[in-house]
Amino acid sequence: MSIEIKAPTFPESVADGTVATWHKKPGEAVQRDELLVDIETDKVVLEVVAPADGMLKNLLKEEGDVVLSDEVLAIFVEGAVEASAPQTSAPAAAASAAPSGDVIMSPAARKIAEENGVQAASIAATGKDGRVTKEDVLNHLKTGDSKPAAPAPSAAPAPKKETPAAPAFVSDGERIEKRVPMTRLRATIARRLVEAQQTAAMLTTYNEVNMAPVMELRKKYKDQFEKKHGVKLGFMSFFVKAATEALKRFPAVNASIDGNDMVYHGYQDIGVAVSTERGLVVPILRDTDGMGLAEVESTIADFGLRARDGKLGIDEMQGGTFTISNGGTFGSLMSTPILNPPQTAIMGMHKIQERPMAVNGQVVILPMMYLALSYDHRMIDGKEAVQFLVTIKDLLEDPARLLLDI
Incomplete structure (x- = not known):
């Protein structure tokens, strides 16, 4: 029996996709649920698997072809396939x-x-x-x-x-060049970043935070934390929780712009930027106000693994009211993050660097981190942006504030 192999049903935010890789050839035996083809969209790579045991009879779409939602990709023949x-x-x-x-x-x-x-x-x-x-x-x-x-x-x-x-x-002294077309994901990232710079009144403010209190807390409880929750205690969960509290205090930073309307969100959905071979993706932590440190850490770890394998779903990267980017994992000391439209702000974390600091008239070596907040000045005033970063700084330098909500 012949079966039409169709492209996945794309959500409204995805217009079409591109046939990235055929993993099976016509005439080659495949088993049920075995991967047939990857469809690359603007956001993720979607997998199409075999509906039953059988083989591909012929391909209607080749690698590099653009396909629409539910468009027929190939004809599949169900049934046992002889080895010959x-x-x-x-x-x-x-x-x-x-x-x-x-x-x-x-x-x-x-x-x-x-x-x-x-x-x-x-x-x-x-x-x-x-x-x-x-x-x-x-x-x-x-x-x-x-x-x-x-x-x-x-x-x-x-x-x-x-x-x-x-x-x-x-x-050999030859000047070799290699020309590779952009993937759809990379092209979309480029378009959105340029669009953000051209349409938003983007401005960046900086601050620095003493990471010693968080590092001491983490060192003291990391073994007990991992034993109880089965996940390592990292720094990102502290920043997510601190950002969540700061977003509650400064709603404009948690808002978005829709045409001439300013949309204020009564929830905190924080995107965490993850670097992959295909490009940067931003999966979303939903309702972070109700998440504990362990849930934040386990969810981020899961996002990282699945992002690198191209297993994230489109729904996991849609929405978001605020974004955190951690360039410090690659050694960045300071950077200016670019907005993720339609969000009005994005915070950049950086490398923890020991520096001499003046504390009570004494020079003390402390582990410091620069924080950067890029924001849309159409929506957020400089005063709010600065106070937002100061709030995060205060919460991280005295983590007890997160528990006491002060």
């Missing part, structure tokens, strides 16, 4: 492709080949089923080797022998 099926189909496909010159290439490989005027048939293929990969094209440009007359499977060992020569890319 994929073995027979691969050579047949290669044989039929040879006379016609229709070489199987990945989108990235085809683009590089066209830009450099290289004939696909002259490139030695090392990919599965005779597919020419991006690395094959780059190796061809480097060595100038031609594709052997033998079939693709027998041609595979030749490029492998060339692999040790890869460092020659940078050691």
Whole structure:
């Protein structure tokens, strides 16, 4: 029985997606719930899995094609697949492709080949089923080797022998350039950041906080905390709780702008910026006022793991009333974070650096952290922005305030 493999149903905020990677080829046996294809949207990568045991009959959308919500991607044949099926189909496909010159290439490989005027048939293929990969094209440009007359499977060992020569890319004095198209996620991030700078009256205010009290508290209770809650006690949970309290005191920092309207939120949904190979994503901690330190830490840890694997859902990154970005994990001492529209403020954490500070007329070495608050001056006055950061500073330098709500 034939089944249509369709793209996922995208939410209203996502117009379309791009076929990122086909993990299975036509004729290849697959099992139920096995991953077939990745669909990359502006926010996340969505996975489409096999509806049953069977195989892909043919692909209607290739890698790099733009697809709409629920659009048909491929035809799937349900039922047991004989072991000989994929073995027979691969050579047949290669044989039929040879006379016609229709070489199987990945989108990235085809683009590089066209830009450099290289004939696909002259490139030695090392990919599965005779597919020419991006690395094959780059190796061809480097060595100038031609594709052997033998079939693709027998041609595979030749490029492998060339692999040790890869460092020659940078050691032969050649000025190699690599052109890679932006992913949809990266392009969306770029567009939104530029839009934020062009449409908001963005301003940044700075302060610094003595991290010694939080560090001492963490050192004292981290073992008991981990034993009881099963998660490590980090710094982010303290900042999330401090920011939540400060947002309650300064509603404008927790607001957003919708056209000519100012929307004040009676809840605190804090986004935590997470860096991944595909780009920066901001999953949301919902209703942080009702979350404890352990729940904050476990949720952030879960977000980090799933973000790096591309497993976050679109609903987990929608909304948010405030954002925290921690550049200190990469060693940043100070930065100016860019707003995450339609939010009106974002706070940047930075590296904890020991510095000499004047305390009661004495020079004391303290672990200090710079804090940065970028805000939309159309919504937030400078006085509120400064007082917001001072509130966070006071709460962190005396963590008992968080418990006493003072």
